[in-house]
Amino acid sequence: MDSPSNSVIWPVVHAERRALLHDLRSLPAEGWRVTSLCEGWDVHDVVAHLIDSAKTTRWGFVRRMALARFDFDEDNARGVSKEREENPAATLSAFGEILDFTRTPPAHLATRLVEAFVHGEDIRVPLGIVRDYPVEHVATALRYQLATSAKLGGGRELAQGFTLAATDTDLVHGSGPEVRGSALSLLLAVSGRVDTRNPLTGPGAASFGDQINR
Structure with a gap:
């Protein structure tokens, strides 16, 4: 497929991050423990993963994968552990700090859209939150x-x-x-x-x- 441009993709990703931040601001403590659609992760884990992914650069990804012996699941688990704070409010605050980041692993830029929409629904569906995506x-x-x-x-x-x-x-x-x-x-x-x-x-x-x- 044709590669979408930075000027098209990143504003959408940033808007989705802001919308998710808004949806989670009033989430009670028990909501963070709800099982997400992403197998093995609760809502808190998914938010931590989104923070980790937003901070990951192309060269950083290569280095991380080498440390994880090129095991994607292991690398993801390490990233979640690193970014998940004990208090969900602290994790949400950290998420608020990466809203406008444009870092990305070495992958097609459309993966940023996939991540925003799929992980957004990983969180929203089990919480009963509805969003009208573009x-x-x-x-x-x-x-x-x-x-x-x-x-x-x-x-x-x-x-x-x-x-x-x-x-x-x-x-x-x-x-x-x-x-x-x-x-x-x-x-x-x-x-x-x-x-x-x-x-x-x-x-x-x-x-x-x-x-x-x-």
Whole structure:
């Protein structure tokens, strides 16, 4: 896919960080312990990960991966441990300090959109918080995930054998039994999440769901 420009992507990412900060300011203590959509992490963990990711530079990422023996899960766990404060209020304060950062690991810039939208929903869905994301940018993130192997965090393999049709934009991808849903629901699905609030429909939806849950 064509590389989106810094001038397009970063304002969206910064706006999503601000929106998430706003949504979490009044979150009670027990809310930070709620299990997120990201397997193995609670809400507090996801926020800590977002801080860690926002601070990570290209060269820093290479150094970190070497220390983690190129184990992505180990590197993520170390980052969460580093940025997660004992008091969630302190973690949220630290999150407020990285809102305008433009650092990024050595990856396609669209990964910043994927992170903002998917981790935003990792937090909001279990907390019952609703956000209206900019569909054109969600579609950009979805196209990136569909073009990227699971080994690199994408969802290309999950989507194989299905036609994915977004109901709120003109994005149609693949061939096979049709799976319909919003661009956001499809993005979550190819990122290994199930959007229980907006279930997918169409003749391929059940089989596609089984593939996600394997």
